[in-house]
Amino acid sequence: MGLSAKSIGKILTRSPNIISYSVEDKLRPTAEYFRSLGVGVDNLLYRSPQTFGLSIEANLKPVTEFFLERGYSIEEIGTMISRYGVLYTFSLSGNLITKWEFFLTMDYPKSELVKFPQFFGYSLEERIKPRYALMKERGVSLLLNQLLSLSYSDFEKALEKKMKKMLSEKDKSGSSDDL
Numbered sequence: 001m002g003l004s005a006k007s008i009g010k011i012l013t014r015s016p017n018i019i020s021y022s023v024e025d026k027l028r029p030t031a032e033y034f035r036s037l038g039v040g041v042d043n044l045l046y047r048s049p050q051t052f053g054l055s056i057e058a059n060l061k062p063v064t065e066f067f068l069e070r071g072y073s074i075e076e077i078g079t080m081i082s083r084y085g086v087l088y089t090f091s092l093s094g095n096l097i098t099k100w101e102f103f104l105t106m107d108y109p110k111s112e113l114v115k116f117p118q119f120f121g122y123s124l125e126e127r128i129k130p131r132y133a134l135m136k137e138r139g140v141s142l143l144l145n146q147l148l149s150l151s152y153s154d155f156e157k158a159l160e161k162k163m164k165k166m167l168s169e170k171d172k173s174g175s176s177d178d179l
Helices: 005-014 016-020 023-036 041-047 049-053 056-069 074-083 085-089 092-103 111-115 117-121 124-138 144-149 152-177
Strands: none
Touching: 005 016, 016 049, 023 041, 023 049, 023 056, 041 049, 041 074, 049 085, 056 074, 056 085, 056 092, 074 085, 074 111, 074 117, 085 117, 092 117, 092 124, 111 117, 111 144, 117 144, 124 144, 124 152, 144 152
16 A cells, blocks of 8 residues: 555554454455545555444445435545545444534535534534634634634634724725715
């Protein structure tokens, strides 16, 4: 797969049980499955070796179907996996479905999840809902990755900056009306 000895060492450190997987029965079929989605397997193996321990039938295909049923293309799903390999380690019922349902109430296009599939890695109750509510309360909008990935203090700064920009634009448009 084109992995260096150093990369293999990191993979084994992160997921030592991978050494017990059968190449023919587990690793090769999983690699082929991800390749069929357009995913760079060596990068995925390096970043998220635990995905290679999942069952194709019980874990991988249901997640792929979940996204296909919601209108994502194979290419978009491949991009999501490439950007966030652990996406396939999440439970459908315990994670993906509930977060997807909340995402539908947010004012973001579906394409935001292709750009930022890490959305599914954040706590719905402790991070996503409170920050989204605060953003809406302030009357501004941030990119999905800004909403979630910034530290709390940087998130606050981003909100303040957006609010100042919005007020500045209102002042400019208001003063030109007075002329």
